[in-house]
Amino acid sequence: MRYWFPYPLLSLSLLALWLLINQSLSPGHIVLGTMLGIAFAWVMVNLQPDKTRLKTFGRIVILTGHVAVDVVRSNIAVMSVILRTKTRPVNSGFVAIDISLRDENALALLACILTATPGTAWLEFDRQTGVLLIHVLDLQNGQNWIDLIKRRYEAPLKEIFE
């Protein structure tokens, strides 16, 4: 089974992608999409990505909800910072965070989350020391940001991936 379907989740998402792009649920497209999904999963085997297993699906739902709320909140926050630059000086700065995540996929997801929420930008991750350097646009208290990212993102990601 593992031999024929090395990455079942990837194959399924490729099938979904194919059906979405073609906007149809006809049997022909389902067959073609399934074949493409399986074929590209074999290609992935040659790329040898880190194998990770998703542990808890409930956690994924909660994390997605948190991220959605944060995207809305930080969009409003960054917009108000930009619109008020004339009256209030921008107080931005760097924050270094000790991250204990080592799984590549979890780190990639963390990068997507930090980038999708405006106001935080991922700058550098040191694999040896595990220090993540981010830049924060509206920096009031650096420790608050460290706690927020560790509690809200790192802990659930660790639970999901490791």
Next chain:
Amino acid sequence: MNHLTDLPVWAAIPVCILLLLGSAITLAGSMGLIRLKTFYGRLHAPTLGASAGTILICLASMITFAVLQNRWIIHEVLIIVFVILTTPVTLMLLGQSALYRDRIEGSNDVPRKATGEDADTSAADI
């Protein structure tokens, strides 16, 4: 664009609100590029358009064509997914090159590399 007049009022109102909100947020992000003074500050501005702007405008598009063609249209979700997946790549590239350059120039505004001396070698094998 004549067929847009076929859009019923109950659908046109949310579509307008979503479109205007999305473009206003994207505009604010572009204004940020001028108003923020440092390079790192400017990194944040376009993400407004990449996150909320894209999502709202894609939602407006989904509603418009779903109502006009009378069926579910959800492939705009792919645009949102791909934009969110790919923006970190350019952002990290820009951020890292700025960081690298500032460190080479010995600027005091950027934090030093934690490991100290080997900044050059480790930056080379990223």
